[in-house]
Structures are given as structure tokens and as C-alpha cells.
Amino acid sequence: MSAKAKKSPPQSRRRFTDEFKREAVQMMLDGHSAASVVERLGLSSVNLLYRWKRELLQGSGPVAASLESRVKELELELKRVERERDVLKKALAIFSRSD
Template sequence: MPRKITPSATPERRTYTDEFKRDAVAMLLDGHSAASIVQRLGISGTNLLYRWKKQ
């Protein structure tokens, strides 16, 4: 029987500083792959990185 997930069991949303976002996007513009940046920095996914690039 699957366990029920209680609201307190959900992880909190992480926040990133503007400097962190700029540095991550700079790595992308320098030619690093999005997948390697995500793995190196512990970001949840490449879509987050590309959203920062649009800002």
C-alpha cells in the first residue's frame, strides 16, 4: 500500500542569488553544456538554466 505524502514532507523551494544565476548563464555562454552545468551546480534541471538566460 503506497504511503500518503503529507504537506510537511514536500521539499521547500530553493532560491538562488542573482550572482549565482549570472554565473550559471555565463558558463552556458562560455560553451559548457547545460547538462554539465546543472550537474555541477546542483540545479533541478536545464529548463531553469534557460529561463535564467532569458531574464
């Protein structure tokens, strides 16, 4: 029998508890990338984690959804401010050079 002809037994679907799903989503909300959470927990895909997040936020009601949108706004603002800071650092370096 060749190596291709050998078939592994079918894998059964893994079941995750609600607590496990909440903790996985919380890891992502705490700042870990979705890919790193998937790798650490041995999940099958990033899409699974995002689906859990969407389901959790829908079940939490409008307050959680508004908090999520506020977090996104603040992340965008932080990136903008960091870009401004970097420009100002470069300008300071240029003007403080003595030729």
C-alpha cells in the same frame, strides 16, 4: 505501514541569488553544455537555466542580444569550416595513397 504509504516531507523551493544565476549562465556561455551546468550546480532542470539566460539577456539590452546572435552565427560558420576541413583531409588521404 508499507513503503508506499510513507511520504517524505514536502521540499521547499530553493532560492538562488542573482550572482549565482549570472555565474550559472556565464558557465553555459563559456562553452559548457546546459546539461553539464545543471548537473554540476544541482539545478532542477535545464529549462531553469535557459530561463535565467533569457532573463539576463533581456535585462542587458540590445547589445547583449546582438552579441548572442553573433555568437550563434560564428558557431554555425565554425561547424561549416570544420566540415570542409574534414572533407579536405579525406581527399588528401585518398590522393596521397600510392597503389
